[in-house]
Amino acid sequence: FADQPAAVWAKANAHRFGFVVRYPWMQQEITGYYYESWHLRYIGVEAAMDMSKRGIETLEQYFGLEAAPGYL
Numbered sequence: 001f002a003d004q005p006a007a008v009w010a011k012a013n014a015h016r017f018g019f020v021v022r023y024p025w026m027q028q029e030i031t032g033y034y035y036e037s038w039h040l041r042y043i044g045v046e047a048a049m050d051m052s053k054r055g056i057e058t059l060e061q062y063f064g065l066e067a068a069p070g071y072l
Contacts, residue, residue: 002037014040015048024057031058032068 001007002025011021022041023033043051043059056062 002035007037010040011037015052016045018042018045018048020048020051020059022059027058030060030067032070 010019014020019040019042021037022039023031023036025035025037028034041059047062051057051062059065060067
């Protein structure tokens with residue numbers, strides 16, 4: 001799915017509608033999950049735009065949480 005036009009569009013634009021890719025590429029040490037391009041999470045436009053603007057990729061980083069346990 002990651003290479004499909006819908007996934008490419010979502011990664012580039014989801015924040016404008018309040019969504020983030022919940023488990024981003026190469027962030028498994030932080031999220032505890034491997035990349036899931038289809039796993040979008042609604043967090044609200046303000047928070048999603050702020051994450052995008054600040055270059056923050058994970059909710060753990062955004063909310064200042066410790067890395068998740070390894071569920072891999």
